[in-house]
Amino acid sequence: MKIAVLPGDGIGPEVTREAVRVIEALDLGIAMDEALVGGCAYKAKGHPLPAETLDLARASDAILFGAVGDPDCDALERHLRPEQAILGLRKELTLFANLRPAKVFAGLESHSALRPEVAGAIDLLIVRELNGDVYFGEKGFRQNAKGEREGYDIMSYSESEVRRIAHVAFRAAMGRGKRLCSVDKANVLETSQLWRDVIVEVAKDYPQVELEHMYVDNAAMQLVRAPGKFDVVVTGNLFGDILSDQASMCVGSIGLLASASLGERQTAHGTFGLYEPIHGSAPDIAGKGLANPMATILSAAMLLRHSLGLAQAADRIEAAVAAVLADGVLGGDLGGTAGTAEIGDAVLAKL
Numbered sequence: 442m443k444i445a446v447l448p449g450d451g452i453g454p455e456v457t458r459e460a461v462r463v464i465e466a467l468d469l470g471i472a473m474d475e476a477l478v479g480g481c482a483y484k485a486k487g488h489p490l491p492a493e494t495l496d497l498a499r500a501s502d503a504i505l506f507g508a509v510g511d512p513d514c515d516a517l518e519r520h521l522r523p524e525q526a527i528l529g530l531r532k533e534l535t536l537f538a539n540l541r542p543a544k545v546f547a548g549l550e551s552h553s554a555l556r557p558e559v560a561g562a563i564d565l566l567i568v569r570e571l572n573g574d575v576y577f578g579e580k581g582f583r584q585n586a587k588g589e590r591e592g593y594d595i596m597s598y599s600e601s602e603v604r605r606i607a608h609v610a611f612r613a614a615m616g617r618g619k620r621l622c623s624v625d626k627a628n629v630l631e632t633s634q635l636w637r638d639v640i641v642e643v644a645k646d647y648p649q650v651e652l653e654h655m656y657v658d659n660a661a662m663q664l665v666r667a668p669g670k671f672d673v674v675v676t677g678n679l680f681g682d683i684l685s686d687q688a689s690m691c692v693g694s695i696g697l698l699a700s701a702s703l704g705e706r707q708t709a710h711g712t713f714g715l716y717e718p719i720h721g722s723a724p725d726i727a728g729k730g731l732a733n734p735m736a737t738i739l740s741a742a743m744l745l746r747h748s749l750g751l752a753q754a755a756d757r758i759e760a761a762v763a764a765v766l767a768d769g770v771l772g773g774d775l776g777g778t779a780g781t782a783e784i785g786d787a788v789l790a791k792l
């Protein structure tokens with residue numbers, strides 16, 4: 442069993458280090474190889490996703506990813522920016538299904554941005570499409586008829602792209618509360634009308650799942666008003682990006698939300714995938730030992746479960762994280778004083 446570890450930029454290396462320590466402590470016989478990705482890869486090798494990094498990712502059973510993004514690189518041509526590395530990995534490896542679970546941990550109800558009685562009911566899964574949408578359409582700058590500069594990004598989804606993510610979402614709903622909410626903007630966008638039509642077609646294969654459609658603006662509102670009503674949410678790349686950051690604050694902090702990005706490729710042990718916190722490189726706190734590593738530690742648990750078939754080890758990590766949070770060992774993002782390594786030490790002590 443082999444994991445490619447891609448720490449990346451900013452707090453990426455800090456949070457990834459703690460997740461690697463947790464995996465090592467379980468002594469599961471997993472080999473871990475590290476490579477450069479993002480702004481640090483651009484600075485060292487001239488490209489945010491060097492060929493050797495992609496080769497290592499392909500040759501592994503799973504990828505543990507930190508975060509990419511570096512303010513020094515924000516003025517580079519787009520194809521050289523750090524963010525292109527994560528977009529490139531998702532696309533090159535056909536990791537089209539991004540699972541972003543959001544659940545309130547016992548004892549953290551009062552740390553949510555919502556009232557505790559509202560927050561306490563949250564247990565949802567966002568299934569975000571990851572290979573299409575406005576992210577990957579034609580984009581550029583041009584001059585309009587008035588001679589002004591104009592930027593454009595084409596939004597589109599093909600029916601096969603919607604169908605494959607729909608099946609992932611319906612199957613996820615079957616394994617949970619059997620309720621699926623498809624989020625779109627079909628009142629305005631043809632991309633969303635196609636999305637909705639295909640979701641309705643696929644629903645015929647899953648008669649036990651109760652399907653609801655919701656416009657994204659309403660979904661953003663309902664996520665704050667009554668988040669406990671959601672079970673599985675399926676949505677496109679852009680809406681899923683935004684709603685998952687919002688869901689993180691409903692739970693308490695962006696430093697708590699993990700993710701799995703999966704495709705169809707099977708390895709000897711499970712489904713090949715990339716695992717990362719939903720947050721970014723957080724340049725404002727990078728290098729200070731302040732980042733909450735829980736999202737990355739929980740991503741490591743998802744990796745063990747989905748890609749390596751090690752469900753018991755994943756359960757152990759998740760139980761340790763829950764115990765540490767219940768003990769009140771919290772980082773600054775949750776109003777506490779614990780640093781990155783201190784939180785990692787606390788998880789190790791509970792394993």
Ligand SMILES: NC(=O)c1ccc[n+]([C@@H]2O[C@H](COP(=O)([O-])OP(=O)(O)OC[C@H]3O[C@@H](n4cnc5c(N)ncnc54)[C@H](O)[C@@H]3O)[C@@H](O)[C@H]2O)c1
Nearest residue numbers: 508509510511527696719720721722723725726732733774
């Ligand atoms: N998948 C990724 O690698 C990824 C995801 C999101 C953003 N980014 C990139 O990261 C850079 C910064 O983006 P941003 O500021 O919009 O988003 P961000 O998620 O990096 O940070 C947003 C805010 O949340 C805080 N935060 C994030 N993670 C935290 C943690 N683990 N513990 C405590 N606080 C945490 C940050 O300090 C900041 O105040 C940009 O270059 C962006 O493109 C990368």
Ligand SMILES: CC(C)[C@H](C(=O)O)[C@@H](O)C(=O)O
Nearest residue numbers: 509524527528682719720721
């Ligand atoms: C960094 C960026 C490309 C990325 C995205 O938009 O998907 C990030 O926000 C995320 O949520 O993983």
Ligand SMILES: [Mg+2]
Nearest residue numbers: 682683686719
């Ligand atoms: Mg995001």
